[in-house]
Amino acid sequence: METNISPFKSTETKKKRIFFLKLFLYLVLFFGSKFSPIVQEFFSNYPGMNSLSKAILFLLGGNILISLGRLITARIYLSKAKDEKFHGNFLLGISWISNILNSLVFVIALMLAFDIHPLEFLTSLTIVAAAIAILSKDYVNSMINGLIMMFTDQFSLGDTIRIGETQGVIEDITLLNVVVKQEDGHMTIIPNSLILNTQVTNFKHLDQKKIEFMMELPIGFKYEVSKIRELLNQTFSDRLAKKEVSFLNLSLQAIQKEIMILKVSMETPVNIAKEVESELHLFLINLLNEK
Secondary structure, X not given: OOOOOOHHHHHHHHHHHHHHHHHHHHHHHHHHHHHOHHHHHHHHHOHHHHHHHHHHHHHHHHHHHHHHHHHHHHHHHHHHOXXXXXXXXXXXXXXXXXXXXXXXHHHHXXXXXXXXXXXXXXXXXXXXXXXXXXXXXXXXXXXXXHHHHHOOOOOOOOOEEEEOOEXXXXXXXXXXXXXXXXXXXXXXXXXXXXXXXXXXXXXXXXXXXXXXXXXXXXXXXXXXXXXXHHHHHHXXXXXXXXXOOEEEEEEEEEEOOOEEXXXXXXXXXXHHHHHHXXXXXXXXXXXXXXX
């Protein structure tokens, strides 16, 4: 009997293994530097290596605490969350927060390795940091918007959205932008600030999709409108019976000198919309090939 394992839970299992490996390395370095006479003598002879050891311990210790917080948060969430669609967003959000914190820990560890006191260094850079914050406020806003999207169910990985003229599937959500894959395979990068400040249609929240198609037929075509309507209903009879297609309608829109314009409309569940559209196109192609 095969057991289906959630990809998110599989990822968390791998992170647990990495966590225990880092914990083992930390304990070896910590107890070696504190209780091993050989290691202590080595550090006394080479002060630079002592600073490097402290930096590595700080880096591993900070990373372990961040990983522990992430693992606990993820475990609590996975045990309570029932909708698998939201797992990716939430775990993506806490992963980005972990990355930001780990980056700060790395910078501080780098200072310790060169015997630079972090507090004094940061205090001396207060004015510069304030100027950088003002100049990069747009990036900060985008990062905040990215975190908002990650921790809400407005958008999720795999959702089909439309923003302006762009429509496609969300491939990735980062702190600065959303990557959308269009039907033609092109990747479009949309800033998070634009996503949250512009009207966006998320088709995940739509149960039904309306399909409309206009077609032109020559005057004096083999079939009258009523006959075409009958053929259309026969083609989709099975789907109509299963309620996979509703509000199926064929109407005459206009009559011109040499052509008449017909409009086909129907509603269908979003998950089978492309399949139904293909069947409609095939029906219309076969109709046009009638002599």
